[in-house]
Amino acid sequence: MLRYTLRRLLGAIPTMLVIISLAFVLLHAAPGGPFDAQKALPPEIKKSIEHTYHLDEPLYEQYGRYLVQILHGDFGPSYQYRGTRVNDLIAEGFPVDVGIGSIALALALIFGTAIGILAALRQNSVWDYLPMGIAMLGISIPSFVIAPVLILIFAVTLHWLPAGAWSGGDPSHLVLPALALAAPYTAYVARLMRGSMVEVLGSPFIRTAHAKGLPLRTIVLRHAIKPALMPLVSFLGPAVVGIITGSIVIETIFGLPGIGRYFVDGALNRDYTVVLGVTILYGALILLFNLLADLAYALLDPRIRL
């Protein structure tokens, strides 16, 4: 397993290089530059600014410079937020997303799996149809609808929770964003869990367990859950990255200082370094969590040997 992990990590290097190169080329190919503003700059001043950021060099030189820079762990200066380094932006924003994302993920896993299992056990009853119907809604209703509705109910009308802002981790500010973020994931997990549980419960080894007279509790908790988790694990690899790297929608509505906004805002403002920095982070996390998902397979399924 160690050798497998090492091999996968080594294999990630060329993948990352491709991601970085593609992002670099695409960003620079997009029309407009970071210092195009309606208040157009006199050419000499624009030149001097671009010189400061080496944007006047040929693209391959900028690319080479960038690669050397990131090898030193430096993502460079932001063009949009003058005087701020991309490393600092990510260091400040990422914990916010991880904080809210972890809570949302925990909610999604706890409630999603529980609902999914219950629905599978009461297949084709009201306890199946009702939660699955709600889950379908949860998947279909986008977070930009759920979030304002939550704000309307809990902040504007009831005054129980704040409608937004980030107060250095004050838990009351985490609740609504985490709920809004968790809703679609909970629904997805529930449906996934129900599907695989139904399948597992119908399989021969569960029938054998029933025949042996094992209580339902033991059958489900001991024998059925583990194999039923497999599809969930492969879903979770990329989903975890998605949930902890922030959502532009949630961050915008709740006014949170996460990196999801940097990504979109940076792309719109041609803030090359910010977009590249966040892309590298996303890429690395996705590779890492896919690896973790594969390792988890081996732990869950004795038939898989790495």
Added chain:
Amino acid sequence: MFSLHAPAGRRALLPALLLSLLAFAACGRHDDASLPQAAPAIKVGTQPAPDAEQVLSRQILGSPRTLDPSLSTGIPAQHVLDDLFEGLVTIDEAGHIAPGVATSWEISADGLTWTFHLRDDAQWSNGQPVTAQDFIYGWRRTVAPATASEYAQALAPIVNAYDISTGKKPVDQLGAEAPDPHTLVVHLVAPTPYFLELLTMAYLAPLYKPAIDQWGDAWIQAGHMISNGPFLLSESVINGHITLLKNPHYWDAANVRIQKVVYYPINDPSAATSRYLAGELDWTNRFVASDTERLTKALGDQVVHGPYFGTVMLGFNNAVPPFKDNPKLRRAMSMAIDRKIITRYIEHGIATPAYNMIPPLAGYTPAIPDWAKLSDDDRHALARKLYHEAGYSDKHPLNVVLTYPTSGPSVRRFMDAIAAMWRINLGANVQLYDVQWKVLLQRLQMKQPIFFWNAWIGDYPDPFTFMQLFQKGFAQNYGDYYDPKFEALLARAQASPDNAERYRLFHQAEQILNDDGAYIPFYYYPTTHLVKPYLKGWKDNVLDRNLSRYMVVLQHEGH
């Protein structure tokens, strides 16, 4: 200054709109249910609340790009820097010029030499005195090519500033000198009656050299920054919040009631409205136009809107057909639009129709074309007549593409409406084409679009900031407009130290633009705010700048 709210420029509404759009439009406008029928009553007393409650929660339209006054761009930065730094002069509640670090000033007869007398009790937030040398240091830093400030050119009225910013002269040649620590003499290139207004801007603030020398780029961080305004920086989280505390060393600290100001960057106007209704903001900086009626019903006089120093326009490329040398067509296009319908139904009555470029300005008589006074039918008939005279008819209609920036559903509705007006009133086919803001800017700089959205918010309350848009060689003269008579009037106005004379000349210049149909004015930008009744000292003003130092939180119950 430019406008449609450029993301990288001084105005930051566009990112707001773009973001709302990216959040799939729906988050840009909640459904009707998001507004309560009636706001909970707020009981307001007459006495100021205790110091512990003198906390101001303000919305800014996005995270400032930087809090470095030399590098700052955008409205959000200006709002925060208005509280952090104080220039030679500042503005009062109504947006008028008020003494700042300078208590008095004299202007030479030719208008070229300005002498400022600085107060001796002005101090930095560390207790050091603010001197004339601090201004010279700050200004030189803004124009120095090494600083790479996007606002270096704003200092152009000062002798040698332009040559320094383009690297042709050393920085110590800047036309400002300090004969003693409390006197600053500034030499100008031309009489610049709006120079005082310029001096209120952050890029002309004094700077504290020791802090910048010690911390480099990091001097703008809380704990490092030394400022001279009514407030000092306590915390700054990009896209999160910026917290300021009262500066005990400010010369007028005795009259500053607010103890703490928290700025929340919120670029989605609907999110700001929710936060306001939830009692988390004391006032907001924009609401969605289509919410006007409902907000007014629920909140009454907490809804405040007024004129802003900006105009929404459409521009023509005057260098290529069909608009080149075709004033009849250009005027027909302008006359065919029913501005009142747009402002009433799409802007929900909060914007004012514009028939000229320069928004209402004290002392200035706007040049309104005669056709603006015609009835709708007469105006349409005149438009059709000109359209036909320009060589177009139902059989040979005008076909043209109008380029505008992607910025949310309300702009799209507005563009659809005017395209329909051209079709119905003239028979012209105008195709709408939207592109990303940065793409539009690049194309405009390359003079590609032949018919385009344009909007402008004045940098300072003077007609020149608008007139420049049609000056030959000016970077934002996107339509390549040129008229020798117009140029001559501008040159005469710029050389005159007499403001009444200048305004008269600008009025004539504006008339030339109208007669020529140089652009299509649409409406003046409004300011739109929600303001809590317990906030005393807040005043809507045409600059849309409100300094926290003038405000007081009154005793109140509820929020």
